[in-house]
Amino acid sequence: MSAAPPIAKKVNRLELEIASYRGGKSTLCAGCGHNAITERIIEAFWELGVEPWGVMKFSGIGCSAKTPAYFMNASFGLNAVHGRAPTVATGAKLANTTLPAIVVTGDGDTASIGIGHFMHMLRRNVPLVYVIENNGVYGLTKGQFSATADFGSKLKTGVVNDTQPVDCCLAAIEMGATFVARSFSGDKRQLSSILKAAIAHRGLAVVDVISPCVTFNDHEGSTRSYQYMKDHDEPVHEVDFIPSFIDIDIEFDEGTTHEVEMHDGSRIRLKKIGRDYDPTNALGVVQAIHESKASLEVLTGILYLDQDSPTLIDKLKMVEEPLATLPQERVRPSREALAQIMDEFR
């Protein structure tokens, strides 16, 4: 048999195949929502042509925390301690403001043990992508409720949650987040667009992804199951993302679609479905989310967007280059400076 002619592999704008963005083999359960999110993250970074060696990945502890090992092996990963991923990510961003960062956490990380760090990261508007793989349970420790589990939601064992949930998106808006999205791991198209927009956003982008746990929280009575999301997912708009390096102008209907230009020149197109939804009006967004709870809908899409607020890095007025590259003469004051300081203490 003669060898088949080689098939031209698809490459991105850096001439890299998607393989350069892949990670190790997942050890999570087959069908876990997290695996789908991992795939979308790989695609997003590859499609945008982000230099993989420049990306910093962070996580805490939990099923979600394992996933940075499953995407982008060519990137630098730091799997920190439980709930504290925002802190290491903030530190790394201080050290090197030029590199994109992604934090992947779970609902235990974000809404329980690390809720303080989550809040303060929001207040600071640390420029990074913050993904919450939200399944309402602790998977690694075998299925206890997490703090995002809905009131009245039922465990496999029949235990009913009698505690009010933390809504990470509402908390994020309240604390000053500048990009807040909710999606569903089963909605490939929406999640992909949202992730790309989150990467393009210049501030903190919180992406709360409902990600069913097939082992502990995918049964009847759960509000985080695939079936529940199929029945209750309510996109507020259709999201399309057009990267800055694509200059083709695809026409759109200005009556039904709203285009938002981002700081890096990329564009988000939000197409109206059924309702009027303005993601720049925080009060309206909060009201819509509260109303959706009463009607048992899970609103998804780019729920809130603020492109104007300064980031932590803006406020620190730092040099642009990575701190590691500063030569000694720029970080150690002069002999004369020390002499001057000593004189003040004589």
Add this chain to the structure above:
Amino acid sequence: MSTDQVVPVASPASFAQFDPLRRVVNDFSIQVATVNGSGSQTANSVLMRAIFQMGIPVSGKNLFPSNIAGLPTWFTIRVSGDGYIGRRRDSEFFVAMNPETAQEDVMNLRPGAAIVYDEPLKLNGLRDDLHFYPVPFDKLVAPVCPEAKLRKLVRNMIYDGVVAWLLGIDFDEVHTALLKQFGARKAKAAEVNWNAVLAGRDYAGKNFTKSDPFVVERMDKTAGKIIIDGNTASALGCLFAGVTVLTWYPITPSSSLAESLVSYLAKYRIDKETGKATFAVVQAEDELAAIGMVIGASWAGARAMTCTSGPGISLMSEFVGFAYYTEIPAVIIDVQRVGPSTGLPTRTMQGDILKNAYLSHGDARHPVLFPSSPEECFAMAQQAFDLAERFQTPVFVNSDLDLGMNNWMADPFPYPEQPIRRGKVLSAEDLDRLGGFERYKDLDGDGVGYRTLPGTEHLAASYFTRGSGHNEKAQYSERPEDYVANMDRLAHKFEVMREHVPACEEQSRSGAEVGILCCGTSRDAAEESRDQLEREHGLRAGYLRVRAWPFPAAVSDFIDRHERVYVIDQNRDAQLFSLLKLDLTIERAAKLRSIRYYSGLPVDAQSLTDEIVKQEEL
């Protein structure tokens, strides 16, 4: 300030009257008892500085309660022509400004002490073996300070005038010290306060005949020296170490370290051309976040640090263990204080020796440096960064409240002559040449691998950082062989550090059977006690001060040369003693004796001497 106020330089005429043999010159402690929040700090600093400017060694210790205002505070100035700057157990010259404690203060004084007090307190009836100097502070302050609101503050300067007159402190020096304290921008305040000093001086001159023996006489032992607190010295050490990231959470007694560093960074580390900062400072939400940010920043290539105290260290425990296993540099300056929550948070203690040495769950050991002076605060901050990056591990600097928050005489700090060393970091060119790397492989035999920084433009540059379960290639592994190899390499790395940490300070005495071993701020009391033992008890003692853990081999050599070695701890549980026992052979450990001091006050020489004399059965 007008310059026509003529300042008399001469000592009181009455000085000549008393027997020169009775005079106690340059060897006593002044203690000022005030109410916290009454603004006595300025008056006390002026007094201390004036004596310092007369060339006489001094040290000042502020013993203050944990509250905003209202509880008693004592400030002690030790005057020592012999250069002893540790705390003295008793004070001979007392200023009683606090009505709440005045009676008890008087009863605690040793016979022969002098006491300046607020006249209405009528303390002179309590004892007949003290020298009493009553001063009507309220009457004196009104004419010099028309603004009633400020009188509470200004009245303190009156005792400066009285005390300076009684002790023979040069009023020119008091004036100079006062101007320095207020600075050029507060000329008006300086004038009001100077008038208060003069009011005190004039009142004393008119009303008192000096009867106590305590006087100061000019010397030349402070020429060229500076007065500085340990926290400022540590901050300067970090500044000149080229720190690029500081993340911290406010806590007494370390806050002033961070605040000092922040102000120096703002002054000396803004790029002239761009106006941009070559550093980042974040006040974190808690100490967990502070150390997390340090670890993240350091991992990404910054020279990062935090400073805290015991409660903060407790919160950092998990993260510090994580940094140990992942081999991420971190500098943590721990200004130690007494225990958790309320109680004695403003009192000093060597409380975190053992905790910092082993902080983490699981197996972990961290280098701990023990500064004993502002000079060492400055030097060790720099050494801590070099060690942390050279060995890719968290490094603690165990300062304490006594060192950090009190003012000390010091030699001006030397400019660092060594270049900043960032440790083993591979560039993209290195990776091209090597073809790749293994993060945790010990290529050099020192247990330290090579690391890369995020953003290194090479497809082989990245690695994944995770806790204890990894192999040499930083791949996930739970294989027993990988875990054991990793743990053994980390242990080896720690052993290598023994001779890279700051060396011990040793002062041997030939033929001494007994040795004294201490760390940190026990230094001053230990050195003085050693002189007391020889002078008063004929006991010659060798002396060794460890400046870091892991202990260098010099510790074993020192123990070998002595029959008994007294280990001084400023804590109840003998933490330095215990750490030594864990580190030494059984034979050497058997030679150690423990001396513990744990009152919340800095240890004093007499307490050590008494305890050694007791244990030696002298």
